[in-house]
Amino acid sequence: MGHPHKALRTSMTGAVSAALLAGAAVGLAPAAPAAAAGTPAAPGIRFVDIHGDGGTVLKANVVTPAGAGGSRTYPVVVLPTSWATPQVEYLAQARKLAGAGFVVVTYNVRGFWQSGGNIEVAGPPDIADARKVVDWALANTPADPSRVGMAGMSYAAGISLLAAAHDDRIRAVAALSGWADLTDSIYSGRTQHRQAAGLLLGTGYLTGRPGPELRQFAKDFLGANLEKEDEMLAWGEKRSPSAHVDRINRNGTAVMLANAWGDTVFPPNQYAEFYERLTVPKRLEFRPGDHATAEAPGLLGLPNDVWDGARRWLDHHLKGTDNGVDREPPVRIMSRSGGAYETYPDWKSVGADARKIALGGTETIRANVDSGANGGIAMLSGTLDQFAKLPPTASIPLLPRWFAAVWRSERHGSPQRIRGTAKLHTTVTSTKESGTLVAYLYDVGPLGLGKLVSHAPYTFHGRTPGKPFPVDLELFSTAYDVPAGHRLALVVDTVDPLYIEHNPSGARLTFSSPATDPSYVSVPLREQ
Numbered sequence: 144m145g146h147p148h149k150a151l152r153t154s155m156t157g158a159v160s161a162a163l164l165a166g167a168a169v170g171l172a173p174a175a176p177a178a179a180a181g182t183p184a185a186p187g188i189r190f191v192d193i194h195g196d197g198g199t200v201l202k203a204n205v206v207t208p209a210g211a212g213g214s215r216t217y218p219v220v221v222l223p224t225s226w227a228t229p230q231v232e233y234l235a236q237a238r239k240l241a242g243a244g245f246v247v248v249t250y251n252v253r254g255f256w257q258s259g260g261n262i263e264v265a266g267p268p269d270i271a272d273a274r275k276v277v278d279w280a281l282a283n284t285p286a287d288p289s290r291v292g293m294a295g296m297s298y299a300a301g302i303s304l305l306a307a308a309h310d311d312r313i314r315a316v317a318a319l320s321g322w323a324d325l326t327d328s329i330y331s332g333r334t335q336h337r338q339a340a341g342l343l344l345g346t347g348y349l350t351g352r353p354g355p356e357l358r359q360f361a362k363d364f365l366g367a368n369l370e371k372e373d374e375m376l377a378w379g380e381k382r383s384p385s386a387h388v389d390r391i392n393r394n395g396t397a398v399m400l401a402n403a404w405g406d407t408v409f410p411p412n413q414y415a416e417f418y419e420r421l422t423v424p425k426r427l428e429f430r431p432g433d434h435a436t437a438e439a440p441g442l443l444g445l446p447n448d449v450w451d452g453a454r455r456w457l458d459h460h461l462k463g464t465d466n467g468v469d470r471e472p473p474v475r476i477m478s479r480s481g482g483a484y485e486t487y488p489d490w491k492s493v494g495a496d497a498r499k500i501a502l503g504g505t506e507t508i509r510a511n512v513d514s515g516a517n518g519g520i521a522m523l524s525g526t527l528d529q530f531a532k533l534p535p536t537a538s539i540p541l542l543p544r545w546f547a548a549v550w551r552s553e554r555h556g557s558p559q560r561i562r563g564t565a566k567l568h569t570t571v572t573s574t575k576e577s578g579t580l581v582a583y584l585y586d587v588g589p590l591g592l593g594k595l596v597s598h599a600p601y602t603f604h605g606r607t608p609g610k611p612f613p614v615d616l617e618l619f620s621t622a623y624d625v626p627a628g629h630r631l632a633l634v635v636d637t638v639d640p641l642y643i644e645h646n647p648s649g650a651r652l653t654f655s656s657p658a659t660d661p662s663y664v665s666v667p668l669r670e671q
Contacts, residue, residue: 187211187241188234193250193279196271199260202230203250203276206237211246211285218461219286221276222249223269225435226298227346229256233295235444243454244462248280252298254351261354262347265301265325265382273306277313288312290461294453296320296435297408301384304398308387311394315460317453319401320435322409323417324386326379331410332616334579334600335364335643338521339408367643369604385413388420397424397460401449403432404479404621405525405534407518407641411620412564415490424469426456427490429476429622433525476562479528480624485562494563494620494667500631502569502662506548507653510646514547514636516583518598521641537583539632540591548654550664551587552631559625563667565597565618567633570662572611572653577604578637579644580652582616584664585632586625593632597621600642611655624671633664 189205208217220240222233230251237247253272254262263269273293280286292315293303300321307313322328329336329343344361347353353361360378363371380386391398398421402414411429418427430437430449441447458464472486474493487493508514518524519535527533542549567582579602585593597618606612625631635654637646656662 190230193276195253195260195275196268197260199253199268199272200258201250201253201272201276202257203248204230204234204237205280205284206234206241206247206249207284208241208244208246216285216287217244217246218290218292218457219246219248219277219280219284220292220294220457220461221273221280221303222247222293222295223273223276223299223302224249224251224255225296226343227255227350230258232442236441236450239444239450240454240457243458245457246280246284246286248276248284250276252302254354256350260352262351262357263354264357264360265298265305266356267381269302270305270309273302274310277310290314292316292457292461294319294457296438301325301382304384304391305382305387307394307396307398308384308390313394313396315397315399315457317399317401317456319438319449319453320403320406320409321400322413323384323400324379324413325383326376327413328409330364330375330379331412332599332601333604334602334645335367336407336641337365337643338641340364342408342521365643367645385417385420388417392422395423397456399426399428399453399456401428401430401438401452403430403434403437403525403529404619405432405528406434407521407525408434412617415564415620419490424460425473426452426468427474428452429620431477431479431525432529433522436526436529476622478560478562478622478624479534480532482624485622496667496669497665498668499663499665500550500552500633501656502550502633502654502664503656505653505655506635507651508548508636509545510578510637510644510650510652511648512546513638513640514542514634516542516547516581516585516634516636517639518581518583518595518641535595537585537593537595537634538591539585539587539593539634542634547634547636550633554628554630555625556627558627558671559668560671561596561621561623561625561666561668563622564620565667566665567614567616567618568663568665569614570611570655570657570660571603571614572609572655573603573606573650574608575647575650576606576608577645577647578602578606578650578652579642579646580614580635580637581639581642582618582664583634584618584666585634586623587630587632588626589628593634596623596631598639600639602645604645611657613660625668631666
């Protein structure tokens with residue numbers, strides 16, 4: 144089983160990346176200390192203190208359209224900061240929004256940097272803070288109370304969705320690289336996402352003040368305390384917009400969701416499932432990249448289609464601009480292999496064509512050893528895939544069969560497109576009552592080099608040793624193009640640095656395919 148302190152050390156590369164990004168954003172913005180609270184730092188920009196829930200001071204800035212004054216009102220967009228970033232994070236985008244006729248209020252969420260309070264991880268105090276910021280904006284800026292929106296990246300996306308469920312004044316949300324189901328994001332397949340959790344905790348401790356509830360959760364989560372699993376699940380559900388989707392639907396909030404295929408913090412599946420449950424005006428966008436890497440250049444004021452799409456969404460739903468966003472197909476995706484955007488009427492249509500690859504025979508593997516197949520490194524692998532088309536790779540013929548089970552398809556004579564969610568069904572027999580397996584889908588070239596298409600972990604507890612049981616596992620959704628002459632390979636092993644594994648020493652896993660319940664991997668595959 145992985146050690147929690149090792150998890151934090153593993154995550155420091157991602158922490159440094161986040162810090163550099165925040166620093167770059169600060170470098171382009173006016174320095175906050177140069178302006179006293181409540182006084183203009185530049186034309187149209189004010190740095191202010193807003194009193195949140197319980198009087199907690201939230202450091203904020205306000206950007207208003209040029210010439211704002213008199214009795215005219217404007218739509219308002221509230222931007223909470225991302226996890227571990229300072230209040231100037233969104234100034235470049237705030238200026239663009241103000242230039243388009245919005246009042247913009249961005250604020251540092253509680254527990255981080257100079258704002259007061261403790262980190263509550265989108266808990267009730269954070270939602271109450273968001274409502275207080277809306278109150279303040281309506282009372283202190285030329286904001287129109289009938290045209291309120293929220294937006295932001297990562298932590299801000301989650302808070303925005305939760306706030307929309309609890310405040311019917313919020314008419315539109317653009318949630319970028321966020322989560323809908325916090326538990327499914329960092330605990331999918333009942334497996335702790337070690338590097339993702341370590342990244343969040345590491346940067347949280349570096350830039351903020353974790354509250355007692357977060358400290359206890361981190362201890363139980365990284366320590367794999369199964370006695371506290373119900374409490375951890377309840378903690379995550381309270382912070383999951385998916386648990387409040389009925390309230391969002393009832394409020395009628397227009398919701399835009401955007402994420403990256405390779406997001407190692409908030410994988411795409413949970414966003415897609417949430418999108419399908421929304422009955423309000425909605426939009427779903429997936430692109431290549433890792434956590435927040437697709438929209439990060441926009442923080443520096445660089446051209447960015449994610450932020451451009453968010454502004455179009457807010458323009459239409461808050462200003463009434465007839466820009467056609469309501470008439471476009473609502474699901475928009477880009478393949479990791481490149482090419483133009485593809486559009487679909489709904490998420491189900493993305494992976495409508497599925498082919499089953501039989502997983503015949505019986506394979507037995509030893510646990511506790513990394514076979515060499517793995518999902519990569521949080522915040523790095525998805526970025527390399529985005530900019531250099533370099534996903535994690537493995538030599539499939541050289542994988543040690545003592546520690547990895549391997550099945551391969553026939554070669555494909557023509558190019559194939561994978562769009563959507565691959566699903567594994569198999570029968571497992573373990574020599575121990577607990578265990579972890581990780582399934583990987585590879586695109587394998589003529590020389591046997593496999594490029595990772597998708598993967599997902601799965602952990603079980605309380606199984607009777609020697610007794611077979613079925614396993615159904617959804618791999619992380621993706622869009623990938625398989626060249627002609629290649630084949631697909633499914634690999635299963637028991638150790639991946641991304642996750643905490645629960646394999647007792649000496650455990651063995653056997654994968655079988657009973658005649659009455661054949662094993663297979665279903666891949667959303669079609670010819671190009």
